Amino acid sequence: MSAPKPPSPPEALPPRLALQPVVRPMRGEDLDAVTAISAASFAGPWSRRAFAAELRNPHSRAWVAEAPIAAGRPAVVGMIVLWLLPPEAEIATFAVHPHWRGRGLGRALLRHALAWVCRRGDVQRVFLEVRVDNAPAQALYRAFGFVEVGRRRGYYHTPQGRIDALVMRRPCGLGSPVP
Numbered sequence: 001m002s003a004p005k006p007p008s009p010p011e012a013l014p015p016r017l018a019l020q021p022v023v024r025p026m027r028g029e030d031l032d033a034v035t036a037i038s039a040a041s042f043a044g045p046w047s048r049r050a051f052a053a054e055l056r057n058p059h060s061r062a063w064v065a066e067a068p069i070a071a072g073r074p075a076v077v078g079m080i081v082l083w084l085l086p087p088e089a090e091i092a093t094f095a096v097h098p099h100w101r102g103r104g105l106g107r108a109l110l111r112h113a114l115a116w117v118c119r120r121g122d123v124q125r126v127f128l129e130v131r132v133d134n135a136p137a138q139a140l141y142r143a144f145g146f147v148e149v150g151r152r153r154g155y156y157h158t159p160q161g162r163i164d165a166l167v168m169r170r171p172c173g174l175g176s177p178v179p
């Protein structure tokens with residue numbers, strides 16, 4: 001079954017207008033939207049089944065970002081999934097739909113997830129992998145205090161061939177995740 005695309009931003013919205021998104025836990029009714037966001041964002045996207053499994057996984061936490069669309073109705077336009085492996089955590093997947101990027105939604109999702117995981121007290125470090133050629137994501141992660149701690153050769157399979165991943169880490173002890 002092909003997932004419906006999230007709606008485009010309202011016509012009148014200037015491209016860089018920042019939004020005040022609502023970040024809330026992912027629910028079963030969000031599966032079509034988050035699958036579509038993943039498909040629009042990654043060469044190797046997650047399936048609907050993969051997201052559904054995360055909702056049942058006690059070691060996983062997932063949130064979505066909602067943005068207002070026509071008539072003030074909210075639409076799911078971003079998502080983040082975190083794996084809990086105390087004393088570590090890992091960002092498993094994270095994306096904003098291409099139509100909605102550059103409006104602060106990615107920052108809001110990352111801020112929410114980091115604040116939540118670092119408040120627990122049992123997680124000391126958060127890890128992630130990011131493509132070496134993914135400048136937007138790397139800029140966002142560095143702004144939040146992530147630093148490069150390793151490199152996985154040929155980690156990503158893409159139509160252009162294999163691409164390395166940077167492994168990045170952020171200690172929870174850095175304090176507030178708000179950049």
Ligand SMILES: CC(C)(COP(=O)(O)OP(=O)(O)OC[C@H]1O[C@@H](n2cnc3c(N)ncnc32)[C@H](O)[C@@H]1OP(=O)(O)O)[C@@H](O)C(=O)NCCC(=O)NCCS
Nearest residue numbers: 041094095096101102103104105106107130136137139140
């Ligand atoms: C990475 C991603 C989630 C960012 O979401 P977003 O909503 O566009 O990000 P924001 O609008 O909140 O931007 C926050 C910061 O990210 C960085 N950033 C975002 N887009 C950028 C771009 N095109 N170029 C460079 N930096 C960029 C900037 O540091 C920006 O801060 P600024 O606005 O003060 O310059 C989004 O680009 C995305 O979904 N990309 C595809 C999937 C992906 O790469 N996920 C991460 C996998 S590791």
